Amino acid sequence: MRRMFRRQIRKTLAQEVPPILQEANFAFDKGEYGRAAEIYERIAQIADARGGPRAPIFYLQAGRSRVYAGQVVLGMPSLRRGLELFVQRGQLQKLHNMGSRVVMELTERGLTREATEIESMLKSSVPSMTVMETSSAHAKKPILPTHCPSCGAPLRPDEVEWLDNATAECGFCGSPVCEEN
Ligand SMILES: [Zn+2]
Structure with a gap:
């Protein structure tokens, strides 16, 4: 019974998911990172203008897509903006978790300068990393x-x-x- 109920909820909510978001996720999944990035950027800007709670995650995903597409210069402003929004909203745990992942992904791709930039941004925003889970x-x-x-x-x-x-x-x-x- 419980499982069926959950499935019902999921079905109802799925209809409310903007097609543009599904399109971006689909493109990302297929490895069409440049196209995914363009759509995520659009979604992020709209969410940001509204003060939407998901703006940071859209910016980070836009930045990540640009980096995956090899368009690092285009991706950095989105990564910075996404993390900046976490700081402004006092979401330091999210800043720590997602920021660390960004640093890791940049480092893995040999983007040392960019990784260092994000890392120092994290250090200046999070007073003590040790209190973070x-x-x-x-x-x-x-x-x-x-x-x-x-x-x-x-x-x-x-x-x-x-x-x-x-x-x-x-x-x-x-x-x-x-x-x-
Ligand atoms: Zn979802």
Whole structure:
């Protein structure tokens, strides 16, 4: 009964996901990073102008897409803006989690200068990194599907908002995502 109920919720919410977001996630998934970036940038700017809660994650995904597309110069302003919004909103845990991932991804691609820039931005914004939870604290979290069933966004257990022990909220579309079993 419970599972059916959940499935119903998911179905209803899926209709509210903007097609433009699904399009961006689909392009990203197919490896069309330049195209994905253009759409994410548009979504991010609209969300930002509205003061929308998801603006930072859209900027970060736009920046990440540009970096994946090899357009690092175009990606850096989005990465900076996304992290800046976390600072302005006092979301330091998110800043720490997502900022660390950005640094890691830039480093992996040999973009040392860019990685250092983001790292110093994080250090100046987060007073003490030691008070932040490390990702190992999330080790016991249930396994999520790799993609949001509603909008198709990539999901990471350390980047989603957990609603309860088995349900997380997709940061891109706000739909509840249940543990995979
Ligand atoms: Zn979603």
